[in-house]
Amino acid sequence: MKEFCVWFTGLPCSGKSTLANKLKEKLEELGKKVYILDGDIIRKELNVDLGFSEEDRRENIRRVSVVAKILTECGVVPIVALVSPFRESRKKARERMENFVEVYVRAPLEVCKERDVKGMYKLALEGKIKGFTGIDDPYEEPENPEVICETDKESVDESVEKILAYLENKGYLERKGYTEEEEEAVKKRLEELGYI
Numbered sequence: 042m043k044e045f046c047v048w049f050t051g052l053p054c055s056g057k058s059t060l061a062n063k064l065k066e067k068l069e070e071l072g073k074k075v076y077i078l079d080g081d082i083i084r085k086e087l088n089v090d091l092g093f094s095e096e097d098r099r100e101n102i103r104r105v106s107v108v109a110k111i112l113t114e115c116g117v118v119p120i121v122a123l124v125s126p127f128r129e130s131r132k133k134a135r136e137r138m139e140n141f142v143e144v145y146v147r148a149p150l151e152v153c154k155e156r157d158v159k160g161m162y163k164l165a166l167e168g169k170i171k172g173f174t175g176i177d178d179p180y181e182e183p184e185n186p187e188v189i190c191e192t193d194k195e196s197v198d199e200s201v202e203k204i205l206a207y208l209e210n211k212g213y214l215e216r217k218g219y220t221e222e223e224e225e226a227v228k229k230r231l232e233e234l235g236y237i
């Protein structure tokens with residue numbers, strides 16, 4: 042089986058961490074070793090020295106891509122869950138490794154604000170934190186992501202299924218022992234995506 046990296050990008054509260062955790066569970070059930078590189082944790086550990094200026098954000102993404110590449114070389118599937126707002130930085134991460142699967146976790150800004158999982162949008166809107174992506178800092182949407190998860194329209198399971206179907210279709214994963222219902226669901230999803 043080929044090495045691959047799943048890279049989630051999207052606005053704060055779009056659903057990156059939620060999908061990363063669920064995808065990890067599913068990949069582990071299929072016998073993969075998985076490590077999640079989640080922005081929130083990375084910023085408290087590896088990148089504790091970095092802030093939120095454009096330069097620091099680019100460096101944050103760059104370092105995470107270096108670690109992701111190392112993990113692929115160790116036979117581990119890195120799942121990155123980072124806002125990663127810059128197209129150019131994501132492109133560089135892509136160039137660093139083979140089989141880079143960019144997943145655009147898309148939800149309208151209004152929905153993300155409404156979710157406000159950690160109360161950060163509120164603080165940003167009150168001007169209490171500066172440079173918050175989506176409020177007063179830019180987010181550059183992916184132009185050609187491998188997968189788009191529309192988390193305001195899909196359930197977590199549907200979004201994860203979309204990613205698994207993509208990975209399987211590319212030959213990065215092999216799933217066995219489907220029930221008939223699961224077979225049908227996968228087939229339907231692959232048809233919708235235009236793969237079969």
Ligand SMILES: Nc1ncnc2c1ncn2[C@@H]1O[C@H](COP(=O)(O)OP(=O)(O)O)[C@@H](O)[C@H]1O
Nearest residue numbers: 053054055056057058059158192195196197200
């Ligand atoms: N299809 C979906 N995929 C992911 N998250 C969803 C979905 N539908 C609703 N949510 C909710 O949206 C929120 C996303 O939060 P989180 O995963 O922490 O976002 P992020 O890591 O992008 O900042 C969670 O409360 C989650 O339960």
Ligand SMILES: [Mg+2]
Nearest residue numbers: 057058081122
């Ligand atoms: Mg998160």
